[in-house]
Amino acid sequence: MKNFVLSQTDYLVFPLIAVVLFFVFFVAMLFWVYRPGSKAVYADRSQLALEDGRAPRGGE
Amino acid sequence: MTSDLETPTEALSDAGLETFAYDDAIVRKFVVATVFWGVIGMLAGLLAALQLASHHFNLELPYITFGRLRPIHTNAVIFAFVGNAIFAGSYYATQRLLKTRLFSDTLSKIHFWGWQLIIVGAAVTFALGITVSKEYAELEWPLDVAVAVIWIIYAINFFGMLKTRREKHLYVAIWFFMASIIAVALLHVVNSLAVPVSLFKSYPIFAGVQDALVQWWYGHNAVAFFLTTPFLGLMYYYLPKAAERPVYSYRLSIIHFWSLIFIYMWAGPHHLLYTALPEWAQALGTAFSIMLIAPSWGGMINGLLTLRGAWDKLRTDPVLKFMVAAVTFYGLSTFEGPMMSLKSVNSLSHYTNWTVAHVHGGALGWNGFLTFGMLYWLVPRLWRRKGKAPELFSVKLANAHFWLGLVGIGFYVLSMWAAGIAEGLMWKEFDADGRLVYGTWSDTLPTLFPMYIIRAVGGALYITGLFMMVYNLIKTAKGADTEDQVAQAPALKAEVTEEKGHWHRLLEGRPVRFTIYTTIAVAIGGAMEIIPSLLIESNVPTIASVKPYTPLELEGRDIYIAEGCYNCHSQMIRPFRAETERYGEYSKAGEFIYDRPFQFGSRRIGPDLHRVGGKYPDMWHYNHMLDPRSTSEGSVMPAYPWLFEDELDLSLTATKLRAFQIFNAPYSDDDVKNAEANARAQAAQIAEGLQAQVATLPDIRDKQIVALIAYLQRLGTDIKQAEGSAAR
Known part of the structure; x- marks a missing residue:
C-alpha cells in the first residue's frame, strides 16, 4: 500500500510546502528588517566595513 | 545615532x-x-x-x-x-x-x-x-x-x-x-x-x-x-x-x-x-x-x-x-x-x-x-x-x-x-x-x-x-x-546588556544562534529534496531485465570513469524525438540502479552512449579507441593507445563485487568468489572473437581495452531483453 501510494503520487506536495515555507519566511523577514528604528541601526552597521582596521592612533 | x-x-x-x-x-x-x-x-x-x-x-x-x-x-x-x-x-x-x-x-x-x-x-x-x-x-x-x-x-x-x-x-x-x-x-x-x-x-x-x-x-x-x-x-x-x-x-x-x-x-x-x-x-x-x-x-x-x-x-x-x-x-x-x-x-x-x-x-x-x-x-x-x-x-x-x-x-x-x-x-x-x-x-x-x-x-x-x-x-x-x-x-x-525588545540584536550579536x-x-x-528522493528506492519502477554488471564490465566501467569519458559523453537519453531517433529508447530511472557513481554526464562533446551497447561490433570499438578517426571521420576524440598496452588489473574485482553485494546488487557468494575467473573467461571470449576476424591482431585478453569494450557493449542493452514487457 505504501509503495503503491508513493508510486502514484506526483509529490506535488513537496514543491507546495517549499513555496509556502519560503513565502512565510520571506514576509517575516521583511517585517523584521523594516521594524521601527531599524534605519539608524543599519546605518551604523554599514559603517563597520569602513572603520575597521583603522587603528585609533599610530597605525595606518 | x-x-x-x-x-x-x-x-x-x-x-x-x-x-x-x-x-x-x-x-x-x-x-x-x-x-x-x-x-x-x-x-x-x-x-x-x-x-x-x-x-x-x-x-x-x-x-x-x-x-x-x-x-x-x-x-x-x-x-x-x-x-x-x-x-x-x-x-x-x-x-x-x-x-x-x-x-x-x-x-x-x-x-x-x-x-x-x-x-x-x-x-x-x-x-x-x-x-x-x-x-x-x-x-x-x-x-x-x-x-x-x-x-x-x-x-x-x-x-x-x-x-x-x-x-x-x-x-x-x-x-x-x-x-x-x-x-x-x-x-x-x-x-x-x-x-x-x-x-x-x-x-x-x-x-x-x-x-x-x-x-x-x-x-x-x-x-x-x-x-x-x-x-x-x-x-x-x-x-x-x-x-x-x-x-x-x-x-x-x-x-x-x-x-x-x-x-x-x-x-x-x-x-x-x-x-x-x-x-x-x-x-x-x-x-x-x-x-x-x-x-x-x-x-x-x-x-x-x-x-x-x-x-x-x-x-x-x-x-x-x-x-x-x-x-x-x-x-x-x-x-x-x-x-x-x-x-x-x-x-x-x-x-x-x-x-x-x-x-x-x-x-x-x-x-x-x-x-x-x-x-x-x-x-x-x-x-x-x-x-x-x-x-x-x-x-x-x-x-x-x-x-x-x-x-x-x-x-x-x-x-x-x-x-x-x-x-x-x-x-x-x-x-x-x-x-x-x-x-x-x-x-x-x-x-x-x-x-x-x-x-x-x-x-x-x-x-x-x-x-x-x-x-x-x-x-x-x-x-x-x-x-x-x-x-x-x-x-x-563580557556581558552586553540587551535592550528589551531589540531581539534582532540577539540574532546579529550572538554568533551561536x-x-x-x-x-x-x-x-x-x-x-526537503533528498529525503523524499531516498523514498524513490521503492518508487523507481523496477525493470526485471536490468541486471548488475558482470565482473569484467564492472572493471570496464571503472576504466571508463578513470579516463573521464563522462566529460564528453552523457548516458542519459532525454524523451525527445530527436534523441530517441539518434540514440534509441529514452533512459528510465530503473536502468541505473546498479550505477555507482551515476554517469549521466553534463556535456555532449561526443554523442550519448547510453544505448551504444550492441550498436557496433567489438572490432569497431577496438579500432575506434585506437584511432577514433579511423571509424569516425573528423572526430575530435583523443586516441587511447595506452589501453591496449596497460595490463588489466583484476586483483580488486572480488572486493568490488563484495561492495556491490552489500549495497543492493544480487551477486551470489559464488559470483564474488569466482569474480576474477569469470572476468578472465569473458575477456578471452571477446579477445578470441576479435582474433577470429583478423588473425594478426594482438591478443588483448589481459589488456584494459577488453574490459572497456565489454562495458560499452553492455550499456543500455538490458532493457532490450525485456522486449517491452516489464519495461516502462
Whole structure:
C-alpha cells in the first residue's frame, strides 16, 4: 500500500510546502528588517566595513 | 545615532584599550597561492580548450588527455584559485571587522599548507586517473577526508575569532562567510559518502538517479556556497573599501543574505531536467531557480549602487573597474542561470556549449574579476613601503589588464553561446522526410571548430592579462615591508546588556544562534529534496531485465570513469524525438540502479552512449579507441593507445563485487568468489572473437581495452531483453 501510494503520487506536495515555507519566511523577514528604528541601526552597521582596521592612533 | 554606537573617540578615551597585531603573514601566503594556482588552473583550461579545437593537443599522453585534464582544470580554478582567494580575503576582512587577530597561528599554518597539499594531491591523482567522476567532487576518499579535516580547521580558526572579537556586531560580510563554511561542510560530507574498496577506489552509497540528485544538489550548491556566497562576503567588504563609502543599503544586504541562502539549496535539480529524475523534483528545481533571480539581483543592485556619487572613480581606479564589472557579471550569470532552468530553454541548452558559456561568464567575470580587484587592492596594503601610502606599481598596466580580460571574456562567452545554440539546434533538426539532418555526430563538428578556436583566443587574452597582473603585483611587493599591521581597540565587555525588545540584536550579536538559524535555512532545502528522493528506492519502477554488471564490465566501467569519458559523453537519453531517433529508447530511472557513481554526464562533446551497447561490433570499438578517426571521420576524440598496452588489473574485482553485494546488487557468494575467473573467461571470449576476424591482431585478453569494450557493449542493452514487457 505504501509503495503503491508513493508510486502514484506526483509529490506535488513537496514543491507546495517549499513555496509556502519560503513565502512565510520571506514576509517575516521583511517585517523584521523594516521594524521601527531599524534605519539608524543599519546605518551604523554599514559603517563597520569602513572603520575597521583603522587603528585609533599610530597605525595606518 | 543610537547609544550603543562606539565611536573611535569614545574608544580612545577608554582606559581598557588593547593593542594587537593582525596576522597578515598568512593572508600574504594565501594571496601568493591564489595567484600561483590561478596561473596553473587557467593554463590547464587553455590546453583543454586547444584540445577541443584539435585533438592533436592531447599529445597521446594519458595524463593530460581531455578526460583527465578537465577535472584538473575545474578543480584548480575552483578549489585552488577561488578557494585560496576566499581564504585570503575572508581572513583579512574578518580580522579587521572583528578587531582581533586570527584565532590560532598554528591552525592558520595547518590550514594553508594542508590546503596546498590537497591541491597537489588532486592534480596528481586526477592525472593518474584516480577519480570519483562526480563533477567538482572528483577527489577519491582519502583526499575527501583531508578536505573535511582542513575545512573544519578553517571553521575553528574562523569561528574562534568570534570568541576573541572586540567588535560586538557582525558585519554582513561575516554572515556570508559563516554560511559558506557551514554549507560547504554539509554538502561535501553528504556527497562524498562512499564505501572504499582500496586506497584509491570507492563507490558512492547512492546509486543511479539518487546519486545524480545528491551530486547536483552538491554541484549546484558548490557554485552557490563556494563561488557565490563567499564572494558576496568579499564584495560587501572590499567594494565599500575601494569606493570609500558604505554599502548602498544594509537592509537590502540582509534580505539578500537570508533569501539567497534559503533559496539556493533547492535549485540543484535544474541540472537534471528531462532526465529520469522524478517530475516533482524537476519542478521544484525550476521554481526555485527562477526565484533566485530576485535576491541575486538585489545583491547586484546593492553592490553597484554602493558607488553612488563615486562613479567618477571608475574612470581611474582599476580596483573599482574590476569589482563593478564582476558584480555586473554576477547579475548577468544569475539571470542567465534561471533562464536556462526553464524546461523549454533547457531542452535546447543542456549538454551544449551554452552551459560552458554560462559557467565561464560566472567564473571569469564574477570570480576572476572580483579576485583581481581584491588583489589589486590588497597587495599594496599587505606589502607596504614604510612611510608611504599603499600604491600599486602600475595603475596603467592594471587598467590594460582589465580591458584585455574583458575582451577575452567577450570572445569566450560569445563564441560558446553561438556554438551552444548552433549545436543544440543541429541535434534537433529534421529534414522534410523526418530524418535527422545531422544524423552523424561528426556532421555537427565543422560548425563548432571555428568557435573553439575563438574561445581559445579569448582564454589566451584573459591569461595574458593575468600574467600582466602577476608582473604588476610582484613589482608592487618587491622591496616592501611585511610587518603585521598593529591596531588598537577596547575589549568587548563580557556581558552586553540587551535592550528589551531589540531581539534582532540577539540574532546579529550572538554568533551561536545565528549559526543555528543559518544551518536551518541552508539544510531545509537539501532535506526537503533528498529525503523524499531516498523514498524513490521503492518508487523507481523496477525493470526485471536490468541486471548488475558482470565482473569484467564492472572493471570496464571503472576504466571508463578513470579516463573521464563522462566529460564528453552523457548516458542519459532525454524523451525527445530527436534523441530517441539518434540514440534509441529514452533512459528510465530503473536502468541505473546498479550505477555507482551515476554517469549521466553534463556535456555532449561526443554523442550519448547510453544505448551504444550492441550498436557496433567489438572490432569497431577496438579500432575506434585506437584511432577514433579511423571509424569516425573528423572526430575530435583523443586516441587511447595506452589501453591496449596497460595490463588489466583484476586483483580488486572480488572486493568490488563484495561492495556491490552489500549495497543492493544480487551477486551470489559464488559470483564474488569466482569474480576474477569469470572476468578472465569473458575477456578471452571477446579477445578470441576479435582474433577470429583478423588473425594478426594482438591478443588483448589481459589488456584494459577488453574490459572497456565489454562495458560499452553492455550499456543500455538490458532493457532490450525485456522486449517491452516489464519495461516502462
